Amino acid sequence: MTAGNLADGGEAGLSRPRADTPTAANTEMSTAASAAASTAASAEGTLITAPRIVPAAQATVLAPGYVTFSGGLVTAVGQGRPPRAPDIELADGVLVPGFVDLQVNGYFGEDLMTADAGGWEKVVRRLPETGTTAFLPTLVTAPLPELCRALRGAADLAPALRVGARILGVHLEGPFISPGRRGAHNAAWILEPTPAAVEKLVVAGSGLLRLVTVAPERRGAMAAVRQFTAAGVLVSVGHSDATGRQLSAAGDIGARMVTHLFNAQRPLHHREPGVVGTALADSRFTSGLIADLQHVCAEACVIAFAAAPGRVHIVTDAASCAGMPSGRYLLGGEPIDLPAHAGRPPTRADGTLAGSALRMDAGVAHMVRAGVSLTDAVGAATRVPADAIGRPELGRIAPGAAADFAWLDDDLMTRATWIGGQCGYLRPARG
Numbered sequence: 001m002t003a004g005n006l007a008d009g010g011e012a013g014l015s016r017p018r019a020d021t022p023t024a025a026n027t028e029m030s031t032a033a034s035a036a037a038s039t040a041a042s043a044e045g046t047l048i049t050a051p052r053i054v055p056a057a058q059a060t061v062l063a064p065g066y067v068t069f070s071g072g073l074v075t076a077v078g079q080g081r082p083p084r085a086p087d088i089e090l091a092d093g094v095l096v097p098g099f100v101d102l103q104v105n106g107y108f109g110e111d112l113m114t115a116d117a118g119g120w121e122k123v124v125r126r127l128p129e130t131g132t133t134a135f136l137p138t139l140v141t142a143p144l145p146e147l148c149r150a151l152r153g154a155a156d157l158a159p160a161l162r163v164g165a166r167i168l169g170v171h172l173e174g175p176f177i178s179p180g181r182r183g184a185h186n187a188a189w190i191l192e193p194t195p196a197a198v199e200k201l202v203v204a205g206s207g208l209l210r211l212v213t214v215a216p217e218r219r220g221a222m223a224a225v226r227q228f229t230a231a232g233v234l235v236s237v238g239h240s241d242a243t244g245r246q247l248s249a250a251g252d253i254g255a256r257m258v259t260h261l262f263n264a265q266r267p268l269h270h271r272e273p274g275v276v277g278t279a280l281a282d283s284r285f286t287s288g289l290i291a292d293l294q295h296v297c298a299e300a301c302v303i304a305f306a307a308a309p310g311r312v313h314i315v316t317d318a319a320s321c322a323g324m325p326s327g328r329y330l331l332g333g334e335p336i337d338l339p340a341h342a343g344r345p346p347t348r349a350d351g352t353l354a355g356s357a358l359r360m361d362a363g364v365a366h367m368v369r370a371g372v373s374l375t376d377a378v379g380a381a382t383r384v385p386a387d388a389i390g391r392p393e394l395g396r397i398a399p400g401a402a403a404d405f406a407w408l409d410d411d412l413m414t415r416a417t418w419i420g421g422q423c424g425y426l427r428p429a430r431g
């Protein structure tokens with residue numbers, strides 16, 4: 001097997017320039033690496049060595065480290081000298097579990113509310129470029145029939161998408177949210193939760209609906225929390241003006257998450273902790289954090305990590321403009337504008353922030369630059385979100401876990417990605 005196998009599309013979904021001379025000088029990957037990344041694997045499975053591995057199962061860095069995998073699962077991980085010669089030798093950078101993003105509205109020009117089969121295929125096939133190997137497609141507030149249609153479409157399409165990032169379910173952000181904390185959601189489509197409306201959404205999701213963002217202070221919302229929980233849908237509190245006490249009450253009946261901590265929710269006051277304070281203080285809750293340093297400043301990110309260790313997960317909240325040049329795009333079927341200034345998030349016409357153009361690897365890098373440890377930042381992009389939605393076989397490099405990895409360079413940008421042991425992305429070598 002040669003490097004050509006990789007470039008020739010030996011793995012479905014690969015479309016990269018071939019690494020013709022993958023030598024030590026071309027440090028993208030060794031020859032053995034390219035070959036093994038293609039299909040590979042001896043009876044002993046595939047063995048990767050790296051100068052650093054962050055397994056995320058515990059707060060350690062294996063330096064150097066090795067991992068073996070077979071049949072799509074990790075079989076061993078260790079520090080120091082590997083038990084045999086490696087199939088893939090990563091010359092530099094760090095190997096981490098593939099990223100798990102619980103809030104992706106769209107990417108690469110595709111708005112998942114309106115995307116067709118080709119659009120969905122593009123998003124799952126290309127998300128590994130950003131280190132993401134599993135995600136929750138996210139639908140924002142829309143008219144109820146439209147949401148049901150989008151949910152049915154997702155439930156029909158998802159099982160057929162066998163290449164690229166794993167779809168772990170759908171995150172429905174709305175429509176049972178607070179008009180006063182609506183952010184970029186269209187006020188005209190926000191609903192008071194009724195048992196019938198909840199039932200329609202659950203049925204339309206056909207089991208794919210995994211997470212729903214609700215404002216528990218709305219009339220009827222506590223019953224909706226119970227109803228979603230009973231249907232196996234995790235409840236996250238967001239776009240909410242709930243007091244700390246109201247958030248705790250939602251926790252008492254099953255809510256376990258908070259959507260994009262700090263944004264579009266009642267803030268922390270020292271006599272009324274609001275959603276933010278109670279999310280950090282109450283160990284039942286895990287909170288998403290949009291780690292673009294635009295939605296939340298660096299200091300507030302550091303506060304969240306310090307106050308709720310192991311309970312903060314990085315999300316992109318990416319909109320269709322992510323991975324694209326500046327211009328006009330859609331979020332939830334309505335226009336947003338991505339400014340030309342790199343790093344600035346997209347907005348609605350009135351200037352309201354409307355999702356992001358963030359990559360997960362950049363989110364991890366931002367947190368590390370803000371002062372969060374590498375192990376905590378990687379954990380927040382991998383193990384914490386996987387555990388939060390009940391997928392402990394993902395988000396860690398540990399025996400029995402899925403062989404989903406991201407190889408990051410020393411700037412923490414993605415060089416290669418594996419999903420179930422198959423190479424899902426290899427960054428073209430730079431000449």
Ligand SMILES: [Zn+2]
Nearest residue numbers: 173183260264
């Ligand atoms: Zn939101």
